Amino acid sequence: MTDARQTLAMLDAPGAPDAAGTDTAACRWLVEGRVQGVGFRPFVYRLARALGVRGFVQNRSGQVVVVGEGPRQMLARFARALLEQAPPLARPRIVSCAEIGMARHDEFAILASEDGDGAGAHLPPDCFCCDDCLRELNDPDERRYRYPFNNCTQCGPRYTLIARLPYDRANTSMAGFAMCAQCRAEYEDPGNRRFHAEPVACPACGPRLVCRMPGAADVPDTADALAACVRQLAAGGIVAVKGVGGYHLLADATDDAVLARLRERKRRPHKPVAVMFPPQGGWLERAVTLDAAARAALFDPVRPIVLAPMRAQSGLSAGIAPGLKELGAMLPYSPLHYLLLQHFGKPLVVTSANLSGEPVLTEAAEVEARLGEVADGFLHHDRPILRPADDSVLRVIAGKARPLRLGRGAAPVEWRLPFALRRPLLATGSQMKNTIALAWQDRAVISPHIGDLGSPRAQAVFEQAIADLLALYGVTAQAIACDAHPGYAGSRWAMAIGLPVLKVQHHRAHASALAAEHSDVETWLAFAWDGVGLGDDGTLWGGEGLLGRPGRWTRAATLRPFCLPGGEKAARAPWRSAAGACWEIGHPWRIEQHAAVHHAWRRQLNCPRTSAAGRLFDAAAALVGLLDEASHEGQGPMWLEAAACNETAAPVPLPLAKNAVGLWQLDWAPLVGALTDATQCAAWRAACFHSSLAHGLLAQARAVRRETGVRHVGLCGGVFQNRLLSEQAVSLLEDDGFEVRMPERLPCNDGALSFGQLVEAGSGQC
Numbered sequence: 001m002t003d004a005r006q007t008l009a010m011l012d013a014p015g016a017p018d019a020a021g022t023d024t025a026a027c028r029w030l031v032e033g034r035v036q037g038v039g040f041r042p043f044v045y046r047l048a049r050a051l052g053v054r055g056f057v058q059n060r061s062g063q064v065v066v067v068g069e070g071p072r073q074m075l076a077r078f079a080r081a082l083l084e085q086a087p088p089l090a091r092p093r094i095v096s097c098a099e100i101g102m103a104r105h106d107e108f109a110i111l112a113s114e115d116g117d118g119a120g121a122h123l124p125p126d127c128f129c130c131d132d133c134l135r136e137l138n139d140p141d142e143r144r145y146r147y148p149f150n151n152c153t154q155c156g157p158r159y160t161l162i163a164r165l166p167y168d169r170a171n172t173s174m175a176g177f178a179m180c181a182q183c184r185a186e187y188e189d190p191g192n193r194r195f196h197a198e199p200v201a202c203p204a205c206g207p208r209l210v211c212r213m214p215g216a217a218d219v220p221d222t223a224d225a226l227a228a229c230v231r232q233l234a235a236g237g238i239v240a241v242k243g244v245g246g247y248h249l250l251a252d253a254t255d256d257a258v259l260a261r262l263r264e265r266k267r268r269p270h271k272p273v274a275v276m277f278p279p280q281g282g283w284l285e286r287a288v289t290l291d292a293a294a295r296a297a298l299f300d301p302v303r304p305i306v307l308a309p310m311r312a313q314s315g316l317s318a319g320i321a322p323g324l325k326e327l328g329a330m331l332p333y334s335p336l337h338y339l340l341l342q343h344f345g346k347p348l349v350v351t352s353a354n355l356s357g358e359p360v361l362t363e364a365a366e367v368e369a370r371l372g373e374v375a376d377g378f379l380h381h382d383r384p385i386l387r388p389a390d391d392s393v394l395r396v397i398a399g400k401a402r403p404l405r406l407g408r409g410a411a412p413v414e415w416r417l418p419f420a421l422r423r424p425l426l427a428t429g430s431q432m433k434n435t436i437a438l439a440w441q442d443r444a445v446i447s448p449h450i451g452d453l454g455s456p457r458a459q460a461v462f463e464q465a466i467a468d469l470l471a472l473y474g475v476t477a478q479a480i481a482c483d484a485h486p487g488y489a490g491s492r493w494a495m496a497i498g499l500p501v502l503k504v505q506h507h508r509a510h511a512s513a514l515a516a517e518h519s520d521v522e523t524w525l526a527f528a529w530d531g532v533g534l535g536d537d538g539t540l541w542g543g544e545g546l547l548g549r550p551g552r553w554t555r556a557a558t559l560r561p562f563c564l565p566g567g568e569k570a571a572r573a574p575w576r577s578a579a580g581a582c583w584e585i586g587h588p589w590r591i592e593q594h595a596a597v598h599h600a601w602r603r604q605l606n607c608p609r610t611s612a613a614g615r616l617f618d619a620a621a622a623l624v625g626l627l628d629e630a631s632h633e634g635q636g637p638m639w640l641e642a643a644a645c646n647e648t649a650a651p652v653p654l655p656l657a658k659n660a661v662g663l664w665q666l667d668w669a670p671l672v673g674a675l676t677d678a679t680q681c682a683a684w685r686a687a688c689f690h691s692s693l694a695h696g697l698l699a700q701a702r703a704v705r706r707e708t709g710v711r712h713v714g715l716c717g718g719v720f721q722n723r724l725l726s727e728q729a730v731s732l733l734e735d736d737g738f739e740v741r742m743p744e745r746l747p748c749n750d751g752a753l754s755f756g757q758l759v760e761a762g763s764g765q766c
Helices: 004-012 040-051 072-084 131-137 181-188 222-234 256-266 283-287 292-298 335-344 364-370 456-473 489-496 506-517 567-572 574-584 595-602 613-624 635-644 669-675 682-708 723-735 750-765
Strands: 024-034 054-060 063-071 091-099 108-110 209-212 239-242 247-252 274-276 305-309 326-330 348-352 377-381 393-397 400-405 413-416 425-427 437-440 443-446 479-483 501-504 524-534 540-548 554-559 656-658 664-666 712-716 739-741
Touching: 024 072, 040 054, 040 063, 040 072, 040 108, 063 072, 072 091, 131 335, 209 222, 222 239, 222 247, 222 335, 222 377, 239 364, 247 256, 256 348, 283 326, 292 305, 292 393, 292 400, 335 348, 364 377, 393 723, 400 750, 425 750, 437 456, 437 750, 443 750, 456 489, 479 489, 479 750, 489 501, 501 506, 501 750, 506 524, 506 540, 506 712, 506 750, 524 554, 524 613, 524 682, 540 613, 540 682, 554 682, 567 574, 567 613, 574 595, 574 613, 574 669, 613 635, 613 669, 613 682, 635 682, 635 723, 656 682, 664 682, 669 682, 682 723, 712 723, 723 739
Parallel strands: 054 108, 239 377, 274 326, 305 393, 425 479, 479 501, 524 712, 554 664, 712 739
Antiparallel strands: 024 063, 024 091, 054 063, 209 377, 239 247, 247 348, 274 348, 305 326, 393 400, 413 443, 425 437, 437 443, 524 540, 540 554, 656 664
16 A cells, blocks of 8 residues: 555655746556545545646546646645545545656546446445534525435435445436436535535435325425424324434333333333434433543444433433343434424434344335334335445443444445455355455455344345345355354355355354454454354354464363253243253252253253353343343343442352363353342342453463463453443453453444454465
8 A cells, every 4th residue: 555655755756847847747646445425536626726736536446546747745745635634534545656647637627437346446334414414404594404315425325325336326326316406516516515425405306205194194295294293203103214224213212101102012022222312402411421432432423322321310211221221322313313303302212113133124115014003103205225224333341432233324344354365255144133244355345234134024135235245346256154053044045055155163253353353463362252153063152262363263261061941942031041050050940840841951852052151141130030031132131231230249259170172161150059149139149240250251361371371362252242241351351461352343243243254264265
């Protein structure tokens, strides 16, 4: 890569003077990164005009070519400014710079985009509504006053409306909206902030709202439709509203009865819902406590959902996050959201308009058909959404805002691999929290969150996401990496497609994703703790310590295994994990109550053996008395953490010894007594569990260090979404001299598994 310093050094060399005796030169820069859909070309145009540089700028298949002629000193200033003064959303990289022959350009121009194969493309993300567009939204003298689809080069939808590259209007879902004369003039004016803002529109020529309430006439006028939606919300209604990446269900976040009705209709009794706060009224400050990292994440242009501690007396419904002490807070990111919140004046529940676990819905007819018994009304618009994008979710853990879900604004994620592939590789990810990933040469792209692949619609979106990535980047996959579990939908798809398949063990993929994020580390001890993943020995792993690096992981540590009565049923029935753990050590917990299950357990019927930390968390939640049955994935561990978060408890020492195959095995058996100790409150028992596991992890790390000298520890897998456990483990490890890393750009959960599969499988192709 040629950086600005190399460019300047080249320009320092003397050149031939022009007719006036000035030392002039001509240079050609090739710029990559996020340089399309973010106002980069008009920025280059204005910069060149201001400095008197002649030449042109042009989009070419994801790259931008810049040719400049002029005095060497001015070209040096120009080259430096290309990087230092780029628009806020741009992320340019100068990948080549060459001095070329003078073509004697008369001026500086923006040339029409040149089509290419797409492999060098960088898809722009969907971004929040910028300050300039918000100002227009609230100014009665502006022609876009209160227009819900206002945008410019620095904001608005991108990824969700791109049909193909290059990113030009004709290649987006805005192609069907002919620009009016005023919008066309802005679009074609290089000095205007809407110059080549591909979704540019106004009330005269752009998308429009329509409000539809069952039993009433449609409200087709945009302003009237918006008002009708607000009235329905104020009356206690639930409205499905089409946004940037799909539909949300909106409801009054302060009304207990509305929340209860929403949960009943959606069959979602406990799973927390996000809350979108109005910019006015002080609601956000009254509802949550924000440290610097959480506040920065909340106000980031991505505008994600950020998990933050709830305050007492917030005015919000207790039904927002049952059993928890955090809520998912978010700010409005589209003009439509701003307008709704301005006029409603209170926080709104904003939850994906889907059936449980499925991708968010994007089509009006489909949302009305599938959610007709959930929503009291629908606010549609006619700008097509070409691919769904759920909201991103972050949580501050160990001082940094870390993603739990990659979605709108944050994905697709683009990555430079630490090696070059011999052939393009597609990775199908996991069964839960699915993403897919594509890699070619040294580039990788990770899709937004798709979800649980257990439904036909999710599998259809999964296949669409694959087709989209291949088509958008013009890449043909020549091999597929998938999870080693043959029952995962992504693995079945990979086996049926007819390409060479590289099966990647689940926890090695977790460890490799983390290692690729921190490529400066040579040798790792990566603790991959999660629910379950098929291990090399046919058992269900999930509490593993892996030593090495991508392509060369060896299992060094594990947790004591136990049998799961009912197998997959245990994922939504924490009492089964509790029973399996207790019966493993001879504890008689609920044998009489579950005699038939105990009989099956004794005969080892549908009782797979597991070392999964996630199932141990489920067991603890049941033993503490928090819940027996879970209504959503991860409920037991989430409630267990919430119960423990304001309590301190000394750890129970857990035995550590080499097992029969030479692994440092941590024995959780002493925890059963502590967890069932009725003389202690539930909060103390939950806190004791977290503290004991954190100290046990430290003991395992120390044991491996004594043998190998390893000093870098990684924490990955869904269990480390638990802030309490993660922060205790990080503190203990760092105090003991370890350098600890956690994922920062990708989720620690299965959302990063597709990327880890690329890295693990690709390491053997270098």
